[in-house]
Amino acid sequence: MSDTLNLENAIEILLVEDNPDDEELTLYALAQNNLANQIHVVRDGAAALEFIFATGSYAHRNIYNRPKLVILDLKLPKVDGLEVLRQIKSDPRTQLTPVVVLTSSRTEQDIVESYQFGVNSYVTKPIDFTQFAESVQQLGLYWLLINQPPVR
Amino acid sequence: MTIPLRVLILEDRADDVELVLHELQKAAYSLEWRQVETETGYLAALDWPPDIILADYNLPQFNALRALHLLQERNLEIAFIVVTNSISEEIAVKCVQEGAEDYLLKDRLARLNSAVARALEQVKNRQQRKQAEMALLYSETLNRTILNSVTNHLAVLDRQGNIIRVNEAWERFAKENGAPLTTQTGVGVNYLEICRQAQGETRQLAQAALVGIEGVLSGQQAQFTLEYPCHSLVKDHWYLLHVTPMPSSFGGVVVSHINITERKQAEEQLRQQDRLAVVGQLAAGIAHDFNNILSVITLYAQLLLKSPDLAHSVAERLQIINNQAYHAARLIAQIMDFSRQSIMEPxxxxxxxxxxxxxxxxxxxxxxxxxxxxxxxxxxxxxxxxxxxxxxxxxxxxxxxxxxxxxxxxxxxxxxxxxxxxxxxxxxxxxxxxxxxxxxxxxxxxxxxxxxxxxxxxxxxxxxxxxxxxxxxxxxxxxxxxxxxxxxxxxxxxxxxxxxxxxxxALSVAPDKVEAPTADGQSIGHGETILVVEDEYVTRGVISEILQALNYKVLLAKHGQEALMLFEKHANTIALVLSDMIMPVMDGMNLYYQLIKQAPHVKMIIMTGYTPDTQREDLIKSGLIDWLQKPFTLQQISAAIQKSLASSGATVENYADIDLPLWHN
Known part of the structure; x- marks a missing residue:
């Protein structure tokens, strides 16, 4: 992605995805609705937490400058997705950030735990690519354009 | 029929816009258009979104190349044509290299409509190709997800035996350096070579695997399986190598290593239990006979030891016989424990x-x-x-x-x-x-x-x-x-x-106070009459002698029916019935059921070398019958008799709880 410093104020979607193929697919789907321009991608759970909590290599960020949406994979290196979700949702400074889990896991336990931790939406990847692209576009449109977030 | 077309024009001069529109209107488009001249205006218009962008190369605050880059940054596929007054060939080439579909000079706009049509076509093709690529990539990631969700170690080999695909489980194993035939075998390696070069312990296994895989690869075998052990110092593992062919149009095989340790261990456990059960049965049979023999030996030895004028040397030898027989009885007791024949008092x-x-x-x-x-x-x-x-x-x-x-x-x-x-x-x-x-x-x-x-x-x-x-x-x-x-x-x-x-x-109820076993000395009778029921004459003989030595009167019966007749005759004098459990004609249990019909308070001791079955166990638990496990010592039999004589005997109320079986032979 381009320089995060310049785009600091503009980040609307934080995509947490370790697999480059999955990243490309998600970005492509979002681009169909011109939603791919204000995305920042991180590759592991630890980097996601640093971004959200404005620590480490993201210490320059303002923690209250929340992305409009976090798209989170569950299977992540370093810190797993459920833990990232738990930390976002248990801190008053970040808990208002909408988090959507986008994963291939249909495990009952993952779904239940995600909701217990306060996930805003849980989307499983469909078998068909067109359906996948539509799902991603819809969730992008919904959270970025239709949904009314609380005042920042 | 008109084609709808949204045109975004990057232009600061109104008359140039007019020129462009004038040209476009010649074609059969139903036209919508917007004009922008700044970056902000341009970015906002992208959300519209336009089908095509016609950009002037030089604007006061903006330029075509920058506009093109912004488009690409956003991953947007929109046709882009540079339209300009004067353009050097160098700049024109650069625009196309950077991704513009075409460029035109404003004084040669006659070509505009054909350029627009071609650019739209190009973008459409590119979009379709991209869409197809993405669909392919998606199905590839899906396949990978499916492959990786399999816990078996999977590898796909091509016709030559080269590994072309492995799943995560295989990779993990390769890294952990665990099972033979999975180590250091990533994509690109020839698996047949790996098998050929295996040395040491895994050599034989690798050879077998090699033959199997080659057999499936050549189509001579429909599939191949091989179970093999993989024991480390710490833990035992078993694997199943499974080779199945890919469809013939593709060629190659799927090789999987499946962890079957649990199944193997369960099988082994079952085999072991079967073996133990067989030996147990054998041991139980021997134990029973030995118990009867040992009872006689020990009891006679003990009886003889009680003789008053025994020479010291004889007494010593008798003591040795007694001790050795006791030792043998202990061994038999262990065998009976093993074969689960011992009486438990839980x-x-x-x-x-x-x-x-x-x-x-x-x-x-x-x-x-x-x-x-x-x-x-x-x-x-x-x-x-x-x-x-x-x-x-x-x-x-x-x-x-x-x-x-x-x-x-x-x-x-x-x-x-x-x-x-x-x-x-x-x-x-x-x-x-x-x-x-x-x-x-x-x-x-x-x-x-x-x-x-x-x-x-x-x-x-x-x-x-x-x-x-x-x-x-x-x-x-x-x-x-x-x-x-x-x-x-x-x-x-x-x-x-x-x-x-x-x-x-686990038991959820609170335990009782543990009863200390009573270590009573041998007791002497007072001439009470005891009915002894025992089918084996040597045992009957020794018990009779012992009871007499303990100062009891003895009546002898060979089986239950004979005992019943004796009991009818001597009902008033018999203080206690001492009976074997297993006898011909009528066994100890049935004798008891018959006796309590005549005398509900009858006192009875059952002698047995076996675990009672459930019904008998219930009876013993009910406390109505005492029992004595064979082989017993002089002390044990005398204590059991004394205890039984001192008790109040069975009561009709208790007896009503017991389900009586039909009398049978």
Missing amino acids: HPLELNQFLKSFTALLKRTLPENILIQLQCDRHEIRVHADLMRLEQVFMNLAINARDAMPNGGTLTIQASCQTIEPRQPLPVPGIAPGQWIRIVFADTGVGILRKDLARIFEPFFSTKVSGKSAGLGLAQVHGIIKQHNGFIHVTSQVDHGTKFTIFLP
Whole structure:
């Protein structure tokens, strides 16, 4: 992605995805609705937490400058997705950030735990690519354009 | 028919816009258009979104190249044509290189419509290609997800045996350097070569695998399977190599290594149990006969020892006969424990307290160089168990631990409650989910060889120096635990130690106070009449002699029916019936049922070498009948008789609770 410093104020979607193929697919789907321009991608759970909590290599960020949406994979290196979700949702400074889990896991336990931790939406990847692209576009449109977030 | 077309024009001069529109209107488009001249305006218009962008190369605050880059940054596929007044060839080439579909000079706009049509076509093609690529990529990631969700180690080989695809489980194994034939075999490596070059322990296995894979690759075999062990020092593993062909249009094979350790262990356990059951049955049969013989030997020896004017040397020899017979009886008792024929007297029992006093006993008896650690649960641990038998189990395990640690070491004894959840992997095959008490005896001794481990619960199997042990200790342990509906499991590592883990069903009710066994001396009768019912004449003879020596009067019957006739005749004088359990014509049980019809308060002792079946057990538990386990000593029989005579006998109320079977032969 381009320089995060310049785009600091503009980040609307934080995509947490370790697999480059999955990243490309998600970005492509979002681009169909011109939603791919204000995305920042991180590759592991630890980097996601640093971004959200404005620590480490993201210490320059303002923690209250929340992305409009976090798209989170569950299977992540370093810190797993459920833990990232738990930390976002248990801190008053970040808990208002909408988090959507986008994963291939249909495990009952993952779904239940995600909701217990306060996930805003849980989307499983469909078998068909067109359906996948539509799902991603819809969730992008919904959270970025239709949904009314609380005042920042 | 008109085609809708949204045109975004980057232009600061209105008359140039007019020119462009004028040209476009010549074509059959239903036209929508917007004009922007700044970056902000441009970015906002992208959300519209336009189908095509016509950009002037030089604007006061903006330019076509920058506009093109912004488009690409956003991953937007929109046709882009540079339209400008004057353009050098160099700039024109650069625009196209950077991704613009075309460029036009404003004074040659006649070409505009054909350029627009071509640019739209190009973008459409690109979009379709991109869409197809993405769909392919998506299905590829999906395939990978599916492949990786398989826990077996999978590799796909092409026709030449080159690995073209592996799943994560395979990769993980390759990294961990675990199983043979999966190590260092990533994509690109020829698997057949790996098999050919295998050396050492895995060579034979690799050769077999090679033949199998080549067979499936060449189509001579429909599939190939091979079970193989992969034992490390720490843990045993079993794998199943499975080779299946890919569709012939593709060629190649799928090679998978499936972990079948659990199945193998369960099979082994079952085989072991079957073997133990067979030996157990055999042992039980022998034990029963031996018990009768030993009863006679010991009782006669003891009877003779009571003779008043016995020469010292004779008494000594008799004592040796008695001791040896007693020793033999102990061995038989162990066999009976193993074959689960012993009579159990289970009571609710609190293990923590029991283990504490047991450990105290061990500390006094085991050598000082063996450290004994007891780790108990904070909570009460309750089981339903025969105290004496359980003590025997613990003692045998402690002795084994001692023998395994000739140079000292640590014996750790643990007891705790454990809940086995329904879907949890079972700690021992066959155990049911629920509440269990887990007791561990772990030593730091020499350990047990793998080949011996499978046989250690077999009777007469011993790894100790020949003659030092009969090989019955662990067989006895096994039988007693089984008879308590428990499980026992052993793991061992040579030079590191052995760990026995016992699971007993947990008991939720509070245990009674443990009754101290009464150690009564032999008692002398007062001329009471005892009816002895025993089919075997030698045993009948010795019991008769003993009872007379103990100052009782004796009536003898060969079986139940004869006893019944005698009882009718002497009902008023018979104080007690002492009967064998298994006899021809009428057995001990049925004799009892017949007797209580005539005399509800009859007193009876059953002598038996067998575990009573459920019904008999109920009877014994009800307290209506006393029993005496064969072989018994003089002291035991005299104590049993005295106890029975002192009791009040059966009552009709109690008797009403018992389900009477039909009298049968």
